[in-house]
Amino acid sequence: MGIHRETDRQIHTAATLNGKLREALTRNAGYASSGNGYGSGTHRDTPESVRLWFLDTPLGPVLAGRTGGSGTAGGLCLLTFPPEEIFRETGSLCEYLTRLEQRLDLPVSCEGEPGNGAPEMDPLAEQLERELAEWFAGARRDFNLPLALHGTPFQRSVWEALRAIPYGAVRSYGELAKSLGKPDAVRAVGAANGRNPVSIVVPCHRVIGANGALTGYAGGLERKRFLLALEQSEAPEAQGELFR
Secondary structure, X not given: XXXXXXXXXXXXXXXXXXXXXXXXXXHHHHHHHHXXXXXXXXXXXXXXXXXXXXXXXXXXXXXXXXXXXXXXXXXXXXXXXXXXXXXXXXXXXXXXXXXXXXXXXXXXXXXXXOOOOOOOOOHHHHHHHHHHHXXXXXXXXXXXXXXXXXXXXXXXXXXXXXXXXXXXXXXXXXXXXXXXOOOOOHHHHHHHHHOOOEOOOOOHHHEEOOOOOOOOOOOOHHHHHHHHHHHHHHOHHHOOOOOX
């Protein structure tokens, strides 16, 4: 399919990336303490931080984040296909994590020591891994995960509207704006859609152009095409919606 090369699947797995994640956070802490200008230096797993971890999917590794400490109440606040350059260089991952902290407006953390594999799983992480596996297998249409979405009131209203789009269906940006009672806010809706922090679970991939074009997707158009094709193959009642 060309989305994620076979050699990348072998090298860039969640087990190896979680070790790199811890190394990058440790390096950022060093830069922060030395006054070199990036990295928060915060690696505590607390309710005031976002705990990060990688997990594997058929479309390549995704970076997940949750609020709350391990074993405590919290919610999923991040699920994204990160840019591939962060897999190759620790420096790129460091800079990406710094930008992520700025976007979330919360310090980021992870568990384990540098070089270790996957972090110790907590109930929310286990639930996410299980529900994602079921979704990719066509055995699940809706997610039951607790969410902690950080954004403006308008952004959150758009993200809620995304969750109302049925499995296998698509909507245009104009249709989404109309559903919010803001038919003239098409561009603002598109911008909020692009800022969706929790891919797949909050299905921004179900939004297409008015002419049926796939338009942009943070994870890349090939992934968007795959996600839509997967849903339509499992939802015969939605056949024909795409490119209608």
